[in-house]
Amino acid sequence: MNFNSAREIIDLSNSEGKKIYELMIARETELQGATEAEIRKNMARSLEIMKKAVEDSITKDIKSISGLIGGDAKKIYKNESIKGGTICGAMMKKAIAYSMGVLEVNASMGKIVAAPTAGSSGIIPGTLIALQEEYDLSEAVIINALITSSAIGLIVSKNATVAGAEGGCQAETGTAAAMAAGAIVEMMGGTVEQSFHAAATSLKNILGLVCDPIAGLVEAPCEKRNAIGASNALISAEMALCGVESIIPFDEVVDAMYKIGRSLPFELKETALGGLADTETGRRIKKEIHNN
Amino acid sequence: MSELSMFDVLGPNMIGPSSSHTAGACRIGKVGNKMSKGDISYVRFYLHGSFGQTYQGHGTDRALVGGILGFDPDDERIVESLNIANNLGIKYEFIKKDLGDVHANTVKIEIEKSDGETVEVMGSSIGGGNIIITRINGLDLEFTGEYFTLVVPHIDRPGIVTKVTSVLANHEINIAFMKVYRHTRGKEAFMIIESDNVVDQKTMDEIKALNGVMNTYSINLK
Numbered sequence: 001m002n003f004n005s006a007r008e009i010i011d012l013s014n015s016e017g018k019k020i021y022e023l024m025i026a027r028e029t030e031l032q033g034a035t036e037a038e039i040r041k042n043m044a045r046s047l048e049i050m051k052k053a054v055e056d057s058i059t060k061d062i063k064s065i066s067g068l069i070g071g072d073a074k075k076i077y078k079n080e081s082i083k084g085g086t087i088c089g090a091m092m093k094k095a096i097a098y099s100m101g102v103l104e105v106n107a108s109m110g111k112i113v114a115a116p117t118a119g120s121s122g123i124i125p126g127t128l129i130a131l132q133e134e135y136d137l138s139e140a141v142i143i144n145a146l147i148t149s150s151a152i153g154l155i156v157s158k159n160a161t162v163a164g165a166e167g168g169c170q171a172e173t174g175t176a177a178a179m180a181a182g183a184i185v186e187m188m189g190g191t192v193e194q195s196f197h198a199a200a201t202s203l204k205n206i207l208g209l210v211c212d213p214i215a216g217l218v219e220a221p222c223e224k225r226n227a228i229g230a231s232n233a234l235i236s237a238e239m240a241l242c243g244v245e246s247i248i249p250f251d252e253v254v255d256a257m258y259k260i261g262r263s264l265p266f267e268l269k270e271t272a273l274g275g276l277a278d279t280e281t282g283r284r285i286k287k288e289i290h291n292n
Numbered sequence: 293m294s295e296l297s298m299f300d301v302l303g304p305n306m307i308g309p310s311s312s313h314t315a316g317a318c319r320i321g322k323v324g325n326k327m328s329k330g331d332i333s334y335v336r337f338y339l340h341g342s343f344g345q346t347y348q349g350h351g352t353d354r355a356l357v358g359g360i361l362g363f364d365p366d367d368e369r370i371v372e373s374l375n376i377a378n379n380l381g382i383k384y385e386f387i388k389k390d391l392g393d394v395h396a397n398t399v400k401i402e403i404e405k406s407d408g409e410t411v412e413v414m415g416s417s418i419g420g421g422n423i424i425i426t427r428i429n430g431l432d433l434e435f436t437g438e439y440f441t442l443v444v445p446h447i448d449r450p451g452i453v454t455k456v457t458s459v460l461a462n463h464e465i466n467i468a469f470m471k472v473y474r475h476t477r478g479k480e481a482f483m484i485i486e487s488d489n490v491v492d493q494k495t496m497d498e499i500k501a502l503n504g505v506m507n508t509y510s511i512n513l514k
Contacts, residue, residue, distance in 0.1 A: 002295070017297060024298055028297060028298050031295045031297070032297050039298070042299060043302075046299075046302060046303065046305060049305055049366075054509075064309070064350055065309065065348075065349055065350075065366070066349050069311075096446055102474070105308065106308030106309045107308060107309045108308070108309075109307055109308055109309065109314070109351050109370065109371045110307070110308060111305065111308075111352070111366055111368055112305075112306065112307075112308050113302060113303055113304075113305050113306075114302075114305075114306060114311050114315075114420070114421070115302050115303075116302065117311060117420070118306065118308055118309060118310050118311045118314075118315075118326075119310070123294050124302075147298060149302065150299075150301040151298070151301040153301040153302065154298070154301050157296055157300075157301055158296070162301075162420075163419050165312075165419065165422065189299055215346075215349060216342070216345065216346045216349065216350075217309065217346065217349045217350065218308070218309040218310050218350070219309070250378035282468055287347060290345075290346075290349070
């Protein structure tokens with residue numbers, strides 16, 4: 001059992017009557033020699049790390065190594081200045097806070113799961129844990145969703161890239177949002193086709209997004225782009241679950257993302273030489289941080 | 293390259309903030325730990341390119357020292373690794389240096405052991421926490437630590453490879469990849485053996501006892 005494209009996953013899912021996570025487990029068992037129990041145990045460990053990061057971000061005082069970010073997740077989670085505590089709704093509020101929180105934990109040298117990268121590590125835990133709490137979903141359901149998300153990330157890794165240095169931020173937070181969106185759709189009862197419509201929509205929504213980290217650090221604008229990634233995943237999942245389709249299939253969106261990534265100038269691919277990193281404020285912050 | 297696992301996509305589990313600047317750096321450091329068998333009194337890190345530019349902001353310094361102490365990339369002690377090294381009396385130094393035509397995230401580690409012997413390990417962090425070791429003790433070579441890796445310095449002479457692989461065969465260790473590197477004919481050489489299973493201490497000792505084998509190092513990276 002192996003697959004290289006969304007098309008292959010969709011065909012296999014339909015011919016074998018299996019969910020994406022079931023296909024991914026079969027693949028892992030065959031190629032890596034792991035049992036399903038081992039896989040689930042390891043994924044439960046990953047989920048535990050994700051939950052600990054979320055928990056720490058809203059209960060502890062977090063400061064990044066450079067001091068540039070920290071404490072934002074808590075501000076959003078505990079906000080009472082807006083009437084009712086939110087304008088986006090309770091679930092979206094949590095997803096935003098949690099996804100930013102994981103990034104803060106990452107930037108403060110806390111433990112995270114790269115999903116698929118450290119710079120985009122907030123999107124998958126942020127959305128899945130918020131949904132788990134709001135819909136009272138079991139651990140097993142979330143673990144299945146994580147496995148589904150990995151299948152979508154695998155397709156991007158095989159056919160394009162998930163590295164900001166190669167493809168810009170679209171490759172990192174775009175892929176993370178696609179992984180989350182597809183997993184959410186399957187978890188909430190959507191079809192395999194709908195999962196990939198959601199994944200395609202997420203990636204399409206931020207095509208061209210550059211990687212321009214201030215002072216070269218995985219802090220800003222990464223943290224807020226994780227919040228955007230989380231909302232992107234939820235919006236795309238909602239569309240797909242309601243029957244809205246992506247006109248361009250996922251595999252072609254991945255190709256487009258890769259082509260765009262390759263045509264981006266190197267200044268906009270993690271080198272911190274362009275974009276926000278090369279603004280007056282960005283340059284000043286860089287100077288302050290690296291002179292310390 | 294083997295087929296990606298779901299835990300390569302959703303992973304690694306790691307101490308932040310950067311898979312290449314933190315997790316990868318830690319793994320290169322850990323190779324230094326293994327090649328010196330944990331006996332370290334002084335270590336110099338020569339940091340090239342992006343490693344040299346941003347090593348403090350990315351915690352690359354703490355990750356490298358954590359690796360030297362034998363920690364894995366998800367070990368929370370990495371955050372305190374500089375203090376831990378201080379308490380153990382291990383001295384360390386970070387030096388920005390142009391190492392030539394190498395990957396942007398490259399470090400050369402020079403380790404001084406308690407008996408004064410030095411060990412040199414050079415490696416690059418190539419993304420996602422993945423690494424390539426490119427030099428050991430002045431000899432250019434290549435391995436990734438993706439498999440259980442056995443490094444066997446030996447004297448370059450006929451039959452030595454057969455002897456080593458026979459021991460592995462006797463212990464039912466399957467070799468996935470194997471390469472042999474040497475300085476000059478008849479002098480010190482290295483076997484890099486990548487296997488599917490862990491090579492246990494007994495097997496290592498048997499290999500080390502072979503005539504012409506100088507030492508054995510087992511490198512098992514997470």
